[in-house]
Amino acid sequence: MKSQASKLLAEVRTFRQNHPDVRYVDLIALDIPGHFYGKRYPIEMLEKVAAGSPLKLPQNAVLLGAQGGLFKIGDYCFHDGDPDANRRLVPGTLKPVSWESQPLGQMLITSDGTEAPIEFEPREVLAKVLERLHHKGIHPVVAFELEFYLFDKKLDNGLPQFARDPLSGDADDQPNLHIERLSRFSEVLDDMAQTAKDQGIDITVITAELGPGQFEINFGHLDDGLRAADWAALFCRSTRGVALKHGYRASFMAKPYLQFPGSGMHVHVSLYDGAGNNVLAAHQQQPLRHAVAGCLELLPHCMPIFSPNHNAFRRLGGTVNAATRASWGFEDRDACVRIPDSDPRNLRIEHRLASADANPYLVLAAILVGLEHGLETKREPIAPLNEDRSSGTDFPVEMLDAVRTMQHQPVLRDKLGAEFIDVYCENKRQDHLAFQQEIHAREYRWFL
Template identity: 95%
Template sequence: MKSHSSTLLAEVRSFRQNHPDVRYVDLIALDIPGHFYGKRYPVEMLEKIAAGSPLKLPQNAVLLGAQGGLFKIGDYCFNDGDPDANRRLVPGTLKPVNWESQPLGQMLITSDGTEAPIEFEPREVLAKVLERLQHQGIHPVVAFELEFYLFDKQLENGLPQFARDPLSGDADDQPNLHIERLSRFSDVLDDMAQTAKDQGIDITVITAEIGPGQFEINFGHCDDGLRAADWAALFCRSTRGVALKHGYRASFMAKPYLQFPGSGMHVHVSLYDAAGNNLLAAHQQRPLRHAVAGCLELLPHCMPIFSPNHNAFRRLGGTVNAATRASWGFEDRDACVRIPESDPRNLRIEHRLASADANPYLVLAAILVGLEHGLEAKREPIAPLNEDRNSGADFPVEMLDAVRAMQQQPVLRDKLGAEFVEVYCENKRQDHLTFQQEIQAREYRWFL
């Protein structure tokens, strides 16, 4: 513990030396809906925390709804006295923020690794899954891909407007994959990529996607699942900030336009043993087939994680590469679980179902549990789409049905934690019901 504190203290002191104009640091963590919460600390106080002083925040901050409100979930929030819970600094995540008007720093915090971790904190849920796999000699390598849209900074009657092409000044309203769009929006995209790199995120490929103002950024393959999810979370935060600095809004909303493709979170996962052998490639790829079967079996029960809100369900069965059934296939982007062409060393699955606004810690945890379950059960999967275009299993396409499917699933309760499953499902149910409590203009048009 002493050497751990020494490492953190050295990180803080180095940061202060390299960034003497920074007076405050945001200590941040991801809540259940995938939003950052936290506190802004004077940088000199950060040294004390790094040296071992306690860092406490309300436990129930993790339970915030999509709009920031608290729901009664069991005894949490209203019958527990709103207790504090210990957090710790995540080493290596203290970085400068360059999208604010004043110099600022930020650093991730978490309850995992403390004496009493919060069972339903997303990072802790993933940490427990990774720890269990490590004890089994399974070492995941993970790469996220995130799609997002750029909009004009100004909304019109609350609705997003197409981003303006910096070259012509016209709305970028033509869906295409043309690489020229990367050049036209290069100022903001280059700043997003460099800012992400400054945060320690391994940015690789940038793609102009099909939707107007839609782009995708890929991250490098990472042998630390927690760090890979950290990258995805931090990228969303920095990208929104950089976009505003350039006069745009960046959004990871799953389906901002009905007529154009939604935005997804694609996750590549391969599994290795301690010697570096690809476990999925062994025995004529039988483990790969078992892992796929496990993913598909649990997928219908993980829909509240993969599609975490009402809008995310709109993305399913959309215009491009968004599945409506649990399916798999080789080099097939219509499948939920795609097997990209690769050599045995790099054999992996690409899980394509999650929306871009899903919680990356929970998405990865759910995928890994599916893989783990499949390797244990050793079942054969259904036919791939390459053999049968109608192959697939139904999954819920509405939130309340999805919550019911998740809540009683025994494998998820065992491997993700029963307390987490109960809390998460109730959070999603309450969020959905709260969303339904507002009468939209369409209802008056239809029924008044």
């Protein structure tokens, strides 16, 4: 503990030397819906926290709904006195914020690694899964890919408008994959990439996607699953900030346009043993098949994680590369679980079902639990799409049905934690019901 405090203190002092104009630092963590909450600390107080002073925030901040309100979930929120819970600073995440009007810093905080971690905190859920895998001698290597849309900064009666092409000034309303779009939007995209790198994120490939104003960013592979999920979370925050600075809105909303492809979160995962051997490639890739079977078995029960809101379910089916059933295949982007072509050393799965606005900590935790379950049960998967285009198993396509399917699944309750499952399902149920409590103009057009 003294060694960690010493390193944190050195990190804060180095930051202050390199950024003497920064007076405040945002201490931030991701809640259940995938939004950041936290506090803005004077830099002097941050140095005291790094040296060992307590850092406490309300425990129930993790339980916020999509719109920031609190729901009655068991004994939490309204019957527990709203207690504080300890948090700790995440080493290596203190970075400058360049998209605000005033000099600012930010740093991740978490309850994992404290004396009493919050069982339903997303980062803690993932940390427990990774710790269990490490004890079994399994070490994941992970890479995220995130799709997002650029919109015009101004809304039209609350609705998004196509991003303006900086070259012509016209709306970028033509869906295409042309690389020229990367050049036309290079100023904002380059700033997004550089800002992410300044946050310590390894940005690799940038792609113009099929939707108008839609792009994809790939991150480097990491042997630290927590850090990989940190990167995905921090990238969403910085990208939205940079977009506003350039006169755009950046959104990771799953399905902003019905007529165009939605935005997904693709996660590449390979597994290695303590000697560095690829676990999935052993014995003529039999463990790969077992891992795929486990993923597909649990996938229908994890839909509230992969599609965390009403809009995310709109993304499923009917457009390019969006699966409607739990399926797998080699080099097949129509599959939920794709096996990219690679040598045995880099053999991996690419999980393609999650929406871009899903919580990256929980998405990765659910994927890893599926892989773990498959390696334990050693079952054969259904036929890949390469052999049978109709292969696949159904999964829920509506939130309340998905929550019912998730809540009592014994493997998930065991491996993700029963307390987390109950809290998460009730959070999603209440969010969905709250969403239904507003009468849309369409209802008046249809029924008035």
